[in-house]
Amino acid sequence: MGDDTSLGRMTDNTTRLDHVVLWVNDPVAAADFYERAVGLPPVRLAEFTDGEVPFPSVRIDDESLIDLMPHSMAERMTMLPGAAASSGHPVNHICLALPGDRYDALRARLEERAVPVSTVSEGSFGARGPATRSFYFRDPDGNVVEARHYD
Incomplete structure (x- = not known):
């Protein structure tokens, strides 16, 4: 658990998959499932439970994450018109x-x-x-x- 921002800092320009965002009902429960059942360690879970960050993640490898986005964040999805409508569409x-x-x-x-x-x-x-x-x-x-x- 905790911050691991030093991982994945690559300086080359090779195209890679950085992260996938999944909509979840309970990010803590989702992180627990992905850690215990799938074997992916949580990232920023303590910070999420302390209210310091809007969502936790789980680490796939040194370069890739799965972000566990709570449905409650949908209203803040303003990066593109209609982005909030993706909530609930896995x-x-x-x-x-x-x-x-x-x-x-x-x-x-x-x-x-x-x-x-x-x-x-x-x-x-x-x-x-x-x-x-x-x-x-x-x-x-x-x-x-x-x-x-x-x-």
Whole structure:
């Protein structure tokens, strides 16, 4: 937990995925799910609970986050006309690529917590080509997450 702003400070201009924002009902509960069930450490959670920042995040890797945006923030979404209307409209799904051991551990943690998971599929296409294995699950807010493993 806590501030880790020193991570991810890259100076090159390579295009990368920085973050994905998911709408959630309870950011603390969502952070707990992503930490305990998915294995992603929280970022700025203490600062959020202390009222210092508007939302917490969970860290995917040194360069990427999932922001856990409370629905109550919708009225402050003024960066584009109509941006507030996106509240409650989840993306189709996000996908986490994991090493084989972490993929297996994730599935086991989800099953231990009785989180419904899909069957495992093989060969679905992604950023690095066909995946060895993949499956889907939902977070407590209904956002769909795919977990995949490449050889």
